[in-house]
Amino acid sequence: MTQLKLPLPLHGAANPSSTDAGTTPGSFAHAPAVGAALTFSSPDTPGMPAPSGKTAWDFLPEGWRREGAFAVAPEGFEPVTQLEHARLGNVTPEMKRVAAKEKHLTAEQVRDEVAAGRMIIPANKVHLAGKLDPMAIGRASLTKINANMGASPVSSGTSDELEKLEWATRWGADTVMDLSTGGDLDATRQSIIDNATVPIGTVPIYSMIIGKKIEELSLQDILDTLKHQAEQGVDYFTIHAGVLMEHLQFVKDRLIGIVSRGGSLLAKWMIHHDAQNPMYTDFEAICDVMREYDVSFSLGDGLRPGGLADATDHAQIAELQTLGELTERAWRKGVQVMVEGPGHVPFDQIEYNMKAQRTLCHGAPFYVLGPLVTDVFPGYDHITSCIGATAAAYHGASMLCYVTPKEHLGLPKKDDVKQGCIAYKIAAHSADVALGIPGARDWDDDLTRARAALNWEKHFELSFDADTARAFHDEDLDVDTDFCAMCGHDWCSVRISKEIVQFASGKAEGFEREKVLKSPALTPEQRQILEQRGHLSPEEIHRLATKTQKALGAEGDKASCHSDLVPADDAKRIQQEKLVQIGRRQARS
Numbered sequence: 001m002t003q004l005k006l007p008l009p010l011h012g013a014a015n016p017s018s019t020d021a022g023t024t025p026g027s028f029a030h031a032p033a034v035g036a037a038l039t040f041s042s043p044d045t046p047g048m049p050a051p052s053g054k055t056a057w058d059f060l061p062e063g064w065r066r067e068g069a070f071a072v073a074p075e076g077f078e079p080v081t082q083l084e085h086a087r088l089g090n091v092t093p094e095m096k097r098v099a100a101k102e103k104h105l106t107a108e109q110v111r112d113e114v115a116a117g118r119m120i121i122p123a124n125k126v127h128l129a130g131k132l133d134p135m136a137i138g139r140a141s142l143t144k145i146n147a148n149m150g151a152s153p154v155s156s157g158t159s160d161e162l163e164k165l166e167w168a169t170r171w172g173a174d175t176v177m178d179l180s181t182g183g184d185l186d187a188t189r190q191s192i193i194d195n196a197t198v199p200i201g202t203v204p205i206y207s208m209i210i211g212k213k214i215e216e217l218s219l220q221d222i223l224d225t226l227k228h229q230a231e232q233g234v235d236y237f238t239i240h241a242g243v244l245m246e247h248l249q250f251v252k253d254r255l256i257g258i259v260s261r262g263g264s265l266l267a268k269w270m271i272h273h274d275a276q277n278p279m280y281t282d283f284e285a286i287c288d289v290m291r292e293y294d295v296s297f298s299l300g301d302g303l304r305p306g307g308l309a310d311a312t313d314h315a316q317i318a319e320l321q322t323l324g325e326l327t328e329r330a331w332r333k334g335v336q337v338m339v340e341g342p343g344h345v346p347f348d349q350i351e352y353n354m355k356a357q358r359t360l361c362h363g364a365p366f367y368v369l370g371p372l373v374t375d376v377f378p379g380y381d382h383i384t385s386c387i388g389a390t391a392a393a394y395h396g397a398s399m400l401c402y403v404t405p406k407e408h409l410g411l412p413k414k415d416d417v418k419q420g421c422i423a424y425k426i427a428a429h430s431a432d433v434a435l436g437i438p439g440a441r442d443w444d445d446d447l448t449r450a451r452a453a454l455n456w457e458k459h460f461e462l463s464f465d466a467d468t469a470r471a472f473h474d475e476d477l478d479v480d481t482d483f484c485a486m487c488g489h490d491w492c493s494v495r496i497s498k499e500i501v502q503f504a505s506g507k508a509e510g511f512e513r514e515k516v517l518k519s520p521a522l523t524p525e526q527r528q529i530l531e532q533r534g535h536l537s538p539e540e541i542h543r544l545a546t547k548t549q550k551a552l553g554a555e556g557d558k559a560s561c562h563s564d565l566v567p568a569d570d571a572k573r574i575q576q577e578k579l580v581q582i583g584r585r586q587a588r589s
């Protein structure tokens with residue numbers, strides 16, 4: 001046996017596949033024990049802040065006390081929020097639904113994570129009575145993605161936004177934020193909530209200043225708007241209560257100042273009035289409105305960096321510290337909390353950012369935008385940011401806010417929404433696999449099996465975007481062969497490997513084909529995908545494919561070179577003669 005000069009990777013986590021199949025010995029992530037600060041987490045690089053020793057249990061409301069595993073509320077108290085139910089030991093229908101979706105968690109584990117403040121179930125009572133299908137955001141659950149949409153004063157309308165909502169959920173968005181700043185904001189928001197099965201978030205300050213200047217904003221305007229949107233059924237609010245007067249002095253050293261709309265508006269309000277942020281000073285009044293409907297906080301990062309040069313600076317970390325204090329205050333009011341994070345962050349600073357939040361905000365879920373790891377690829381920021389998002393999810397984020405190719409350039413259209421969602425599903429899933437979330441890698445393993453068997457139908461079926469996968473395959477070769485157009489028959493390493501390892505190609509259970517399949521003709525949607533690529537016209541694709549079929553002698557039948565043609569007995573005999581003997585010879589030498 002060959003002696004390895006280096007050890008295989010640490011067995012820090014269980015194999016993230018739910019079966020014993022696969023060859024990966026384990027990952028570097030911490031063991032996947034649910035129920036503590038290090039649940040599904042990366043090992044700390046030296047110098048990282050340690051997890052907080054506190055949880056939401058340390059910030060019970062006035063008059064509450066711990067008794068055993070749960071808490072006791074004052075006489076006559078009626079729980080409303082998921083956090084209050086969890087503290088009292090109740091397993092709600094929403095927690096059961098979350099456990100049904102997160103197959104590695106029980107409803108009791110969901111309850112305990114919610115009680116600790118490490119997980120939220122954003123589910124406004126009004127939306128719950130409508131179409132909402134509850135989900136959870138937290139480190140113990142799978143990594144989630146959010147898609148932003150919303151009309152702007154120069155583009156789009158309610159029907160366009162509804163189409164984007166449908167498109168975003170089709171492509172895997174776990175939550176959607178309506179960030180409309182134009183058109184009929186109220187009607188658009190109501191239509192989105194009425195049609196959404198996923199939680200809907202908003203940044204209510206946008207509606208607070210419609211028809212008035214930010215300087216005119218009053219506490220009553222804030223509370224009235226929040227109440228109205230809560231009544232409509234919004235599941236989480238971005239509240240920029242962490243931007244304080246004393247933070248503004250640190251912005252002057254930045255290259256691009258304040259890039260958050262909410263942050264810049266509130267900074268203007270504070271400078272104009274020479275007064276503290278009213279969302280900070282009257283935070284408890286805001287909590288009261290939100291508690292009534294169980295609207296969750298998404299504590300906004302109004303001072304997030306807008307470029308790499310401004311990342312992890314004094315302003316950003318000072319605000320994060322305040323967000324930690326606000327987390328404690330919200331928990332004391334029984335309101336669920338997640339915290340928003342940057343933005344634009346060099347790759348090497350991402351882990352610190354995630355672990356600083358874990359410390360300062362006591363494990364409350366972190367919801368990050370990207371982060372973008374470089375600033376110089378406008379038009380491709382779904383890629384620059386999904387690289388950062390993968391690292392963020394591995395090191396501590398629970399939800400990733402997508403970035404589309406239109407970021408910094410214009411309002412995303414339908415296809416931009418799809419591209420953003422797919423980039424972020426890649427980031428979230430990659431992190432879940434690396435973190436060792438049980439069962440996360442099963443899908444990858446299934447696709448690898450189909451790929452190894454050169455089972456194209458299964459390969460397409462398991463692809464996240466089956467239409468695109470099939471269209472790309474069929475662009476050059478719309479016949480089922482034991483290779484594809486990338487390398488061709490003689491150079492197809494998968495075919496050769498299959499012949500070496502399992503000569504009885506295609507004869508494994510589930511992969512057997514009575515006769516070779518000719519891939520069905522492209523659907524109109526697949527045709528459109530290829531047309532948009534602009535490489536080949538549909539006629540050219542057809543001509544090329546037809547030519548290939550003829551060349552392979554595969555017109556309506558099996559390609560003559562397909563290794564399915566080898567009889568099973570011959571395959572076994574060849575395996576015995578060749579592979580087993582090679583193994584024996586090597587063992588002897």
Ligand code: SF4
Binds near residue numbers: 493
């Ligand atoms: S031809 Fe090349 S790319 Fe295609 S299946 Fe074989 S090895 Fe993979």
